[in-house]
Amino acid sequence: MTASAFKHASDETLQRYACGNLKPGLALVMRVHLAGCLSCRANLRRFEAVGGALLDNLPPAAISPALLEKIFARIDAGDTPREARPTPVLTADGFALPAAMAGCKIGPWRFVHPKLRWARVEVPGAETDRVILLKIAAGFAAPAHGHGGLELTQVLAGGFTDGRAQYEPGDLVEADESLDDHEPRVTGDEDCLCLAAVEKPLRIRSLLGRLFQPLMGI
Numbered sequence: 001m002t003a004s005a006f007k008h009a010s011d012e013t014l015q016r017y018a019c020g021n022l023k024p025g026l027a028l029v030m031r032v033h034l035a036g037c038l039s040c041r042a043n044l045r046r047f048e049a050v051g052g053a054l055l056d057n058l059p060p061a062a063i064s065p066a067l068l069e070k071i072f073a074r075i076d077a078g079d080t081p082r083e084a085r086p087t088p089v090l091t092a093d094g095f096a097l098p099a100a101m102a103g104c105k106i107g108p109w110r111f112v113h114p115k116l117r118w119a120r121v122e123v124p125g126a127e128t129d130r131v132i133l134l135k136i137a138a139g140f141a142a143p144a145h146g147h148g149g150l151e152l153t154q155v156l157a158g159g160f161t162d163g164r165a166q167y168e169p170g171d172l173v174e175a176d177e178s179l180d181d182h183e184p185r186v187t188g189d190e191d192c193l194c195l196a197a198v199e200k201p202l203r204i205r206s207l208l209g210r211l212f213q214p215l216m217g218i
């Protein structure tokens with residue numbers, strides 16, 4: 001796999017997004033990435049087309065009422081991933097946040113360490129989803145951690161490396177239980193701001209990480 005492959009959504013994640021099978025917190029990170037990534041938007045259309053073709057070929061009785069309800073709810077909510085809805089741009093601590101985050105409630109910035117700050121992001125209707133903004137100072141590393149499920153991280157400013165690739169603003173980083181512990185380290189002179197969502201609690205082994213995990217609720 002080339003380093004650039006790590007900067008976009010995997011086919012599996014795009015498929016889950018297209019089917020509405022990602023938790024709202026993870027779907028928010030996907031919307032932020034998709035708004036700025038032509039390549040992932042093109043891939044998403046492929047999966048939506050496949051999904052549409054499958055639905056066309058199903059006898060009507062095969063679609064469960066629960067699934068229909070879900071589809072109609074998405075249509076009602078205007079949740080059409082292809083179109084970015086025009087929304088005001090929020091700011092957090094001097095950084096411009098993506099328009100796709102409008103409507104989210106951003107909690108106060110909290111310090112775990114002088115070089116590591118975080119703020120909770122509440123996604124409307126999914127307040128318990130584990131979503132945070134993470135700001136890490138240049139040269140500092142996030143605590144090493146493993147994953148119990150999918151983790152999506154969108155780089156909003158600055159950059160970092162996790163040994164697999166060097167990530168820049170606009171890149172999406174996917175990690176899951178198949179990835180060994182990683183320790184993202186900020187590169188360059190600029191602070192790094194990321195939006196991150198996890199499906200299940202992280203497995204954190206470092207002392208700093210274990211101290212901050214209960215605070216952050218991830």
Ligand SMILES: [Zn+2]
Nearest residue numbers: 008009037040
């Ligand atoms: Zn992409």
